[in-house]
Amino acid sequence: xxxxxxxxxxxxxxxxxxxxxxxxxxxxxxxxxxxxxxxxxxxxxxxxxxxxxxxxxxxxxxxxxxxxxxxxxxxxxxxxxxxxxxxxxxxxxxxxxxxxxxxxxxxxxxxxxxxxxxxxxxxxxxxxxxxxxxxxxxxxxxxxxxxxxxxxxxxxxxxxxxxxxxxxxxxxxxxxxxxxxxxxxxxxxxxxxxxxxxx
Amino acid sequence: xxxxxxxxxxxxxxxxxxxxxxxxxxxxxxxxxxxxxxxxxxxxxxxxxxxxxxxxxxxxxxxxxxxxxxxxxxxxxxxxxxxxxxxxxxxxxxxxxxxxxxxxxxxxxxxxxxxxxxxxxxxxxxxxxxxxxxxxxxxxxxxxxxxxxxxxxxxxxxxxxxxxxxxxxxxxxxxxxxxxxxxxxxxxxxxxxxxxxxx
DNA sequence: CACCAAGCAGACAGGTTTGTCTATCTCGGT
DNA sequence: ACCGAGATAGACAAACCTGTCTGCTTGGTG
Numbered sequence: 146x147x148x149x150x151x152x153x154x155x156x157x158x159x160x161x162x163x164x165x166x167x168x169x170x171x172x173x174x175x176x177x178x179x180x181x182x183x184x185x186x187x188x189x190x191x192x193x194x195x196x197x198x199x200x201x202x203x204x205x206x207x208x209x210x211x212x213x214x215x216x217x218x219x220x221x222x223x224x225x226x227x228x229x230x231x232x233x234x235x236x237x238x239x240x241x242x243x244x245x246x247x248x249x250x251x252x253x254x255x256x257x258x259x260x261x262x263x264x265x266x267x268x269x270x271x272x273x274x275x276x277x278x279x280x281x282x283x284x285x286x287x288x289x290x291x292x293x294x295x296x297x298x299x300x301x302x303x304x305x306x307x308x309x310x311x312x313x314x315x316x317x318x319x320x321x322x323x324x325x326x327x328x329x330x331x332x333x334x335x336x337x338x339x340x341x342x343x344x
Numbered sequence: 345x346x347x348x349x350x351x352x353x354x355x356x357x358x359x360x361x362x363x364x365x366x367x368x369x370x371x372x373x374x375x376x377x378x379x380x381x382x383x384x385x386x387x388x389x390x391x392x393x394x395x396x397x398x399x400x401x402x403x404x405x406x407x408x409x410x411x412x413x414x415x416x417x418x419x420x421x422x423x424x425x426x427x428x429x430x431x432x433x434x435x436x437x438x439x440x441x442x443x444x445x446x447x448x449x450x451x452x453x454x455x456x457x458x459x460x461x462x463x464x465x466x467x468x469x470x471x472x473x474x475x476x477x478x479x480x481x482x483x484x485x486x487x488x489x490x491x492x493x494x495x496x497x498x499x500x501x502x503x504x505x506x507x508x509x510x511x512x513x514x515x516x517x518x519x520x521x522x523x524x525x526x527x528x529x530x531x532x533x534x535x536x537x538x539x540x541x542x543x
Numbered sequence: 544c545a546c547c548a549a550g551c552a553g554a555c556a557g558g559t560t561t562g563t564c565t566a567t568c569t570c571g572g573t
Numbered sequence: 574a575c576c577g578a579g580a581t582a583g584a585c586a587a588a589c590c591t592g593t594c595t596g597c598t599t600g601g602t603g
Contacts, residue, residue: 162580178465180379183560194581199562257464261515265464266377269455278519305525306532313512316460320477329504336539337532361550382590393551398592 163201165191170212175259179209179273180266209263209273216259217280223249224284228291235295239288239307239338243331246311250318250327257319261312284308295342303341310334362400364390369411374458378408378472379465408462408472415458416479422448423483427490434494438487438506438537442530445510449517449526456518460511483507494541502540509533 169191173182184205188198202208223245231241249255256262260277267273285308292300292307314330317323368390372381383404387397401407422444430440448454455461459476466472484507491499491506513529 160579177467178379180377180465181467184562185560192581195562195583196564197580200579203562205561256468261460262464264519265456265461266379268376268380274519281516281519302528302531305528309512309516309525309529309532310508311512312515313508313510316511316515317480317508320463320473320480326504326508329501330508332501333505333508333536337535340535340539359549383592384590391551394553394592395594396550399549402592404591 160201162191162193162197166193166198166201166208167211167215170208171215174209174212174263175216175256176254178266179212179263206272210276213260213263213273213276213280217276217283220245220258220260221284221287224287235291236338236342238291239295239303240331240335242288242307242311243314243327243334246314246318246330247324247327250314250322250324255318255322258312258315261316262319281308281312284311292341295338297341298344299341303338306337306341307334310337359400361390361392361396365392365397365400365407366410366414369407370414373408373411373462374415374455375453377465378411378462405471409475412459412462412472412475412479416482419444419457419459420483420486423486434490435537435541437490438494438502439530439534441487441506441510442513442526442533445513445517445529446523446526449513449521449523454517454521457511457514460515461518480507480511483510491540494537496540497543498540502537505536505540506533509536 166187169187170182173187173190184195184198187208188195202211224242227241227243227245227248228238230244231237260280263273264277285304288307289300289304292303297303310330310333314327317326365386368386369381372386372389383394383397386407387394390397401410423441426440426442426444426447427437429443430436459479462472463476484503487506488499488503491502496502509529509532513526516525
């Protein structure tokens with residue numbers, strides 16, 4: 146009864162099949178939305194048995210959360226990389242963030258921010274919604290840090306402006322894949338950062 | 345056969361039942377997303393017969409498009425009203441736009457931009473997606489006009505910056521109903537407009 | 544009055560969705 | 574040689590979704 150070690154607890158550990166499922170989910174959920182992709186499709190496309198699927202992810206919602214975690218990891222990584230590539234000056238890093246946006250928009254099949262899209266499909270208060278808020282909050286907290294290092298008089302306000310711009314770029318880029326949009330976001334960010342730091 | 349006048353062509357004219365359906369759709373689609381609301385729910389909540397529903401809207405997608413038209417009318421109206429309320433100076437009007445954002449975020453049950461949310465649920469190329477792009481384009485064109493009247497050296501670029509900010513505010517406000525977000529958008533807009541006009 | 548458009552009520556068809564369950568196969572380790 | 578973990582294949586249940594169709598009621602108009 147209480148012997149947890151041998152019972153079939155939801156496997157969170159890596160596994161060949163689990164990776165395949167997660168991989169398929171990442172592609173399909175992003176491309177079509179979480180609601181448009183059924184469990185059967187996921188199973189078929191990842192070449193896995195139904196029982197295996199439900200063993201690793203007791204419900205579809207669990208898979209959605211795992212998908213969101215993957216999106217978080219990917220996007221956060223891209224932001225950090227873009228900042229690092231912009232040099233050592235924190236002010237340049239703040240602007241450099243927007244190179245991640247440009248790269249994302251250029252990628253084929255770009256469809257905006259996985260978090261925002263998923264949140265649009267889930268009701269406020271749901272786990273997916275909550276996780277989206279946490280993600281956005283973490284990103285903004287990190288940008289606030291960079292803004293602090295850049296010596297901004299009001300780092301929180303600067304970070305807020307920049308995240309607004311970033312989210313706007315993500316949302317707009319999902320509609321028309323106009324490269325000008327991302328570039329405009331970057332230019333605008335440059336202006337905002339310069340104005341904030343020269344105050 | 346060819347006598348169109350008497351056959352049951354999809355009624356686009358107003359009608360008591362039609363209004364009720366559209367009204368329910370506006371509420372439910374916005375609150376829960378178009379995919380989460382089934383035809384049966386729509387019918388039950390608007391107290392209408394199924395046949396009546398399908399007479400006015402031959403398919404659910406038709407209703408979705410009608411819903412988007414309503415969203416367009418509402419949001420465009422609010423933007424125009426906010427601009428007008430900001431006074432006669434076009435520069436003030438550009439900033440005043442963001443009062444519409446603030447009001448929207450404060451409204452109870454606010455869940456972002458109906459267009460962006462619906463687009464997140466529909467595949468690129470679908471009628472809903474196309475209509476969303478058209479809506480965003482129309483808004484930006486109008487803002488470009490105002491920017492031109494304000495004497496901006498590059499009205500298109502200014503409008504692009506402002507719409508990015510606006511979309512960002514719409515997306516962010518849908519997650520956490522933090523009133524600071526909308527205010528930050530307005531402040532940022534003020535800075536951008538002033539910078540653009542003093543160039 | 545007779546007619547007809549508009550609406551109501553609800554059964555029905557056919558497909559899809561999530562999730563459970565049984566039965567079998569294939570390994571690696573002891 | 575054997576056992577158990579993990580995988581496969583697929584039937585099945587129960588709900589739900591879109592869309593069609595038949596019948597009945599009602600109110601206005603020629």
